């Protein structure tokens with residue numbers, strides 16, 4: 205793969221929504237610059253209405269930019285060849301309600317010209333990966349929001365894409381599903397795929413993104429590697445393991461000697477996500493296997 | 509990447525989705541029941557037995573195609589765009605042209621099935637109307653029973669397999685109509701009643717086993733109307749790209765009426781007014797597709813004429829589809 209050329213490149217991207225009579229209505233995207241390197245996970249963050257979905261739809265050639273430059277995989281986004289290398293999970297999973305999970309994936313696979321044994325194999329692996337292998341003939345119209353997201357994700361990966369664009373991949377998912385999606389995203393990135401994901405749930409994406417851009421009102425407000433953005437230059441943290449009380453006292457006195465003031469000390473808290481995942485894992489062990497969806501998080505075979 | 513293999517799933521899905529709208533089933537059933545009811549609603553003859561029934565049922569079929577074209581085109585295009593499924597499909601390696609043509613073909617396939625059902629019903633109802641004041645119940649009873657049967661069948665299938673009722677009933681209706689038609693071919697029986705003059709009085713005399721022939725010439729007449737339906741279909745698709753159901757219906761109805769009155773409104777002025785001449789040639793002229801009059805007086809409709817009409821329809825449809833493609837190519841899909 206060409207490592208020089210950005211996978212996604214926009215320069216001064218602008219999008220103004222117009223009404224039926226072509227009068228300008230809303231300036232949804234206002235000068236966004238993006239440049240995605242191969243193999244990275246890029247987060248597009250921002251509150252509702254900040255222009256994330258609009259940007260993504262421009263990248264897919266569904267909306268036409270009103271200004272600026274857009275290249276996807278080195279070509280204009282409307283190029284049909286480009287699309288065979290892109291996987292897209294829409295913001296809401298747009299599905300044909302009367303098809304079941306397998307029929308849905310078959311339909312999307314057929315749009316890529318996939319057929320026969322290869323197609324069925326991929327579908328099996330994807331259904332397994334997103335934990336929907338047991339839904340049988342149930343129609344996707346009856347799926348819960350989380351299940352619809354999962355089938356949407358499977359659909360986005362059916363063509364083994366080089367660029368995966370996920371619009372709010374974790375919305376509607378429980379913490380377990382969120383963790384799984386994040387694991388899948390990380391695993392995909394490790395296989396050299398480039399991932400662009402959007403989210404307004406910042407904590408959800410914090411630990412998978414390599415770089416993020418924070419949008420507000422269609423403009424870039426902050427951008428850079430997530431470590432640098434989150435780092436606070438003059439504020440350090442010391443992490444300690446289990447300390448007996450007298451050792452702790454000793455340490456604090458020593459530190460007081462150095463700093464002049466006595467530093468704050470408090471026990472480390474695990475975050476709620478870790479606690480939740482532990483509780484659920486415990487419950488699963490007790491009831492013997494899970495219900496509804498399975499938690500694999502293992503990448504489908506053909507994607508590896 | 510194989511082009512054809514990504515094309516047919518789109519056509520097929522369109523065909524599967526359209527009859528899932530209850531409106532399509534409702535329209536089809538209403539049309540069949542009405543055409544079936546004509547022989548005993550219209551009980552007088554003008555000149556020739558069955559003429560009025562035949563003319564009315566052909567007119568109904570024509571109007572029915574207009575009413576079917578609109579919701580199917582809207583289902584295929586505007587609601588797919590609104591629901592977001594169009595965006596999901598166009599983010600795959602499907603060009604917009606391919607998408608639109610697949611949609612048109614899918615919608616046309618349903619239109620073809622619809623026209624086929626209407627044609628079978630007209631053939632049956634025409635036989636039932638062969639004699640004034642004596643609707644041929646031996647033809648009509650199987651027809652009405654068939655309609656009922658397909659609903660019952662669809663309900664059973666829905667109960668057993670959970671398939672959506674509306675589309676199942678639509679396909680059942682199509683299959684059952686073929687069976688009913690074959691049945692009326694195989695068992696044309698019943699009693700034939702003739703009016704015989706005995707001095708001053710007319711007597712009704714029953715003859716057993718006399719068969720009312722199928723008027724096969726109805727088929728080319730229906731085929732011509734189907735060509736017109738394909739034109740309306742293309743028009744509906746064009747409007748449905750930008751408009752919702754009601755505006756699309758209004759626009760198509762406008763074209764439908766203008767096309768009906770084209771000879772009256774435009775032909776006379778075409779001689780000396782340029783705009784009238786241009787409009788006369790651009791507007792669809794339904795007169796070319798209206799062959800009911802040729803059926804009267806035992807006339808037949810030459811297939812060559814139908815071929816001509818089909819050529820005209822094809823040409824016009826291609827023009828409209830090109831317009832639609834031009835529009836859709838620049839359109840935003842949300």
Ligand SMILES: Nc1ncnc2c1ncn2[C@@H]1O[C@H](COP(=O)(O)OP(=O)(O)O)[C@@H](O)[C@H]1O
Nearest residue numbers: 221230232251252253254255256257258259842
């Ligand atoms: N189809 C549309 N027509 C008009 N305005 C729109 C349309 N879609 C989005 N917008 C406007 O564009 C802005 C950005 O929307 P969007 O990109 O969906 O935000 P996000 O995905 O970040 O929540 C919003 O102000 C929204 O109201």
Ligand SMILES: [Mg+2]
Nearest residue numbers: 256257258295
């Ligand atoms: Mg959004």
